[in-house]
Amino acid sequence: MGQTLKQPDIEAQRAAMKKLEFLLGEWSGEASVLRGPGQFADLTQTESVRFTLDGLVLMIEGVGRDKDDGKPALQALGLISFDDQTGIFQMRAFNDGRWLETEVKLRSENSISWEFALGEFRTRTLLCMNEKGEWTELGELIVGDHAPQKMMELKVRRDAGPR
Numbered sequence: 001m002g003q004t005l006k007q008p009d010i011e012a013q014r015a016a017m018k019k020l021e022f023l024l025g026e027w028s029g030e031a032s033v034l035r036g037p038g039q040f041a042d043l044t045q046t047e048s049v050r051f052t053l054d055g056l057v058l059m060i061e062g063v064g065r066d067k068d069d070g071k072p073a074l075q076a077l078g079l080i081s082f083d084d085q086t087g088i089f090q091m092r093a094f095n096d097g098r099w100l101e102t103e104v105k106l107r108s109e110n111s112i113s114w115e116f117a118l119g120e121f122r123t124r125t126l127l128c129m130n131e132k133g134e135w136t137e138l139g140e141l142i143v144g145d146h147a148p149q150k151m152m153e154l155k156v157r158r159d160a161g162p163r
Helices: 012-024
Strands: 025-036 037-051 057-066 072-083 088-095 098-108 111-118 121-129 137-145 149-158
Touching: 012 057, 012 072, 025 137, 037 072, 037 149, 057 088, 088 111, 098 121
Parallel strands: none
Antiparallel strands: 025 037, 025 149, 037 057, 057 072, 072 088, 088 098, 098 111, 111 121, 121 137, 137 149
């Protein structure tokens, strides 16, 4: 017996993706990223966010440049989509020649979170819009059963101009 292929509900996917509209636009600000034990790099950060595939995928591209020499120190690309069968937002994220897939949880009308695990290393990230309309992001690293430590902190503001 073969299985019947169920057609995706494109309109349900688009409706769910609209919940992430708060991220759309061009953003710039600062970030601090863990580079080694107790060593943080201060970056000038940009985030570019747009829908693609007629609203079915949200593309987020972040670039952090070293404040000293302006060279890219952090480059990441995330693609978020919604699975109407499971009701789950999924993200595939790329950086430093690697990629990972994870579930993205909508925490409120202006907040999302996600986690990654690789061996004994886990990360968890919370992205929120604060009361000033700034995008804030806090990433934590957990190694084994040790307490979480700050891995990344970001604060960007939407650039002026058309959206």
